[in-house]
Amino acid sequence: MLKKYLLAPGPTPIPPEVLLAMAMPIIHHRSTDFIPVLESAKKGLQWLYQTKNDVLILCSTGTGGMVSSVNNFFSPQDKVLVINGGNFGERWTKIGQAYGLNVQEIKVEWGHTVKPDEVEMVLKNDPGIKGVFVQASETSTGVYHDIRALSRIVREKSNTILIVDAISALAAYDLRTDEWGIDIMIGGSQKGLMLPPGLAFISVSEKAWKMSQDAKLPKFYFNLRKEREALAKNQTRFTTAVTLIIGLDESIKLLQKEGLGKVFKRHETLAHAAREAVKALGLELYSKESPSNAVTAILAPKGLDGQEIYKNLKDKYGITAAGGQGQAKGKIFRIAHLGYADIFDIIIAISGIEMVLTNMGYPVKLGSGVATAEKLLLK
Numbered sequence: 001m002l003k004k005y006l007l008a009p010g011p012t013p014i015p016p017e018v019l020l021a022m023a024m025p026i027i028h029h030r031s032t033d034f035i036p037v038l039e040s041a042k043k044g045l046q047w048l049y050q051t052k053n054d055v056l057i058l059c060s061t062g063t064g065g066m067v068s069s070v071n072n073f074f075s076p077q078d079k080v081l082v083i084n085g086g087n088f089g090e091r092w093t094k095i096g097q098a099y100g101l102n103v104q105e106i107k108v109e110w111g112h113t114v115k116p117d118e119v120e121m122v123l124k125n126d127p128g129i130k131g132v133f134v135q136a137s138e139t140s141t142g143v144y145h146d147i148r149a150l151s152r153i154v155r156e157k158s159n160t161i162l163i164v165d166a167i168s169a170l171a172a173y174d175l176r177t178d179e180w181g182i183d184i185m186i187g188g189s190q191k192g193l194m195l196p197p198g199l200a201f202i203s204v205s206e207k208a209w210k211m212s213q214d215a216k217l218p219k220f221y222f223n224l225r226k227e228r229e230a231l232a233k234n235q236t237r238f239t240t241a242v243t244l245i246i247g248l249d250e251s252i253k254l255l256q257k258e259g260l261g262k263v264f265k266r267h268e269t270l271a272h273a274a275r276e277a278v279k280a281l282g283l284e285l286y287s288k289e290s291p292s293n294a295v296t297a298i299l300a301p302k303g304l305d306g307q308e309i310y311k312n313l314k315d316k317y318g319i320t321a322a323g324g325q326g327q328a329k330g331k332i333f334r335i336a337h338l339g340y341a342d343i344f345d346i347i348i349a350i351s352g353i354e355m356v357l358t359n360m361g362y363p364v365k366l367g368s369g370v371a372t373a374e375k376l377l378l379k
């Protein structure tokens, strides 16, 4: 028997309370059984997003939310700026180009974080830039970009909006939508929200809604102005993912029970322990600055293939972590501490890494990473 442990940066494990809620017989999306659930989930999302803005719910994975933040707010040839420091930053560029935007990039070396001054300079030199696209947590490199500093810069510009892909950051980070003035923020169900894949969330500020009035790109399924009208009446335009929304309502209730501050603190504590444990094994983080509290990206030791480490964790020990993406493929492996994650998920991950590296002939002192984590995680 091989017991399975899911420690990937999405999909993430699902709490039993949420699984049970989703196991109930299906109800109709226009029924009075469902409307209060949708209303409650809608308010719960606003709580998690720390916003009074609309937070719309889309039936798609996170990328659908990314796409809808392009085709609902921009017109062909619009100039936008993408912070590209990883696989998901690259995705912003690809989506923008697919929709005919004039995409300019700030390329950030993988493993590093964007310098807000550089963004400020580009915007100052080119007031025609209508949108700045960034990841909060760049999952492919395990780096957190300073969203607070970026929002401070963009909110000064009356014709530019900030679009944040917070798909792996939501619930892991204190992202203050209203206080900081984040115009658009995207989440996904299968990460910090402890749900199966299939929902995307998108908050929209008044400034962004204004921009949407002039946006000429085609839209039908992802038409956010229409979604907004429907959600105001606690409805969805089309048949929605009823089961996932029932789960969403439950998972937000669990987060509310814990308290927002404690949720963030838990992610911070777990991430810190994971990083220190990895270093205690003589390994190096791939993130050279601002390592993410959602996922830890680890450089494979010299001579070892990151994909092999990932594969061995899975095949030998039942631990699904993650390998590298894009240019980091083979060079790194990643472990998540996101969503329904607690102390012993870190212990399992670190213990698994110690055992796999030993199997692969890399010298580690068994138990030394685990001991480091235990010391940091003692209650």
Ligand SMILES: *Cc1c(COP(=O)(O)O)cnc(C)c1O
Residues within 6 Å of the ligand: 009, 010, 061, 062, 063, 064, 088, 135, 137, 138, 139, 165, 166, 167, 168, 188
């Ligand atoms: C997971 C993830 C996505 C979206 O991926 P989907 O597979 O479409 O859900 C986008 N951005 C980041 C930073 C992610 O971690």
